[in-house]
Amino acid sequence: MRNEEIAIVLTGRCYCGAITFTMTQKPQTVAYCHCDDCRRATGGPVAAFAAMDERAVNFSPDEGRLVNANPGVKRTFCSDCGSSLTGRYDYLPGQVYISLGVIDQANDLAPEIHSHESERFTWLHIDDDLERIASTARSEINDAAV
Numbered sequence: 001m002r003n004e005e006i007a008i009v010l011t012g013r014c015y016c017g018a019i020t021f022t023m024t025q026k027p028q029t030v031a032y033c034h035c036d037d038c039r040r041a042t043g044g045p046v047a048a049f050a051a052m053d054e055r056a057v058n059f060s061p062d063e064g065r066l067v068n069a070n071p072g073v074k075r076t077f078c079s080d081c082g083s084s085l086t087g088r089y090d091y092l093p094g095q096v097y098i099s100l101g102v103i104d105q106a107n108d109l110a111p112e113i114h115s116h117e118s119e120r121f122t123w124l125h126i127d128d129d130l131e132r133i134a135s136t137a138r139s140e141i142n143d144a145a146v
Contacts, residue, residue, distance in 0.1 A: 007024065008022045008023070008024060009023055009024055009025055009026055010022070010023040010026070010050075010103055010104070010105050011023070011103075011104045011105070012098065012102045012103040012104050013102060013104070014064070014078035014080070014081055014083035014085060014102060015078065015081040015082075015083045015102075016078065016080050016081035016083075018078055018079075018080045018081065019059060019060070019061070019062070019063070019064050019078050019083075019085065020059070020060050021057055021058060021059045021060065021085075021098070022057075022058050023050075023052055023056055023057050023058075023098070023103075024056045024057075024058075025052070025053060025056040027050035027051055027052055027098075027109060028051045028052065028053065028095065029050075029051045029112055029113065030048065030049070030050050030051070030100065030109045030110065030111045030112055031048070031049055031051065031111055031112065031113045031114070031115055032046050032047070032048050032111045032113070032114045032115065032126070032130075033046070033047045033048070033049065033114075033115050033116055034046055034047075034114065034115070034116040034117055034118075034119045034120040034121075034124075035047075035115070035116035035119050036119055037069075037070060037073065038087070038116075041075050041084050041087065042084045042099060042101075043084070044101075045121050045124050046120070046121075046124060046126070047099070048099075048100035048101070048111055049087065049097035049098060049099060049100060050097070050098045050100055050103060050109055051092075051095050051096075051097055052095060052096050052097070052098055053094060053095065054088075054094055054095060054096040055094075057096055057098065059085075063076045063085065063086060064076035064077050064078050064079060064083075064085045064086070065077050065078070065079045072089060072090035072091065073087065073088070073089055073090075074087070074088040074089075075087050075088075083099075083102055084099045084101075084102075085098070085099060085102060086098055086099070087099075091136075111128075111130065112130060113130055113131050113132075113133065114126070114130055114131070114132040114133065115133050115135075115136060116133070116134075116135060116136065117132040117133060117134050118134040118135060
């Protein structure tokens with residue numbers, strides 16, 4: 001199948017529109033993350049990401065500015081507006097995590113799990129019945145990728 005024949009499933013862009021992207025598959029999973037690292041990267045009290053097979057995501061003109069603030073973690077941001085775009089983690093190979101807030105169809109992508117629940121701000125209460133993992137949800141996320 002030629003690339004032109006693959007249907008675009010999801011689209012997105014940074015705040016200023018300098019970086020756009022398309023995804024040719026639905027996410028492997030969608031997760032909240034309460035860890036300090038993700039909160040700082042996104043600027044919110046909780047982060048939410050769509051886990052994607054990295055081969056299913058195409059960025060234009062590129063993925064953005066790469067920041068390596070912590071070992072084993074690579075994040076990208078728009079160089080113009082600073083939007084948090086992606087996270088890549090050495091312990092989750094082959095996946096790219098797209099910040100939910102920059103995906104056009106995010107309203108249709110409800111999170112399925114909470115990770116790093118033990119780091120959740122005590123005043124933040126998300127009323128759902130999702131599984132809450134005290135630390136990393138890497139095994140659950142890796143299982144979803146299969």
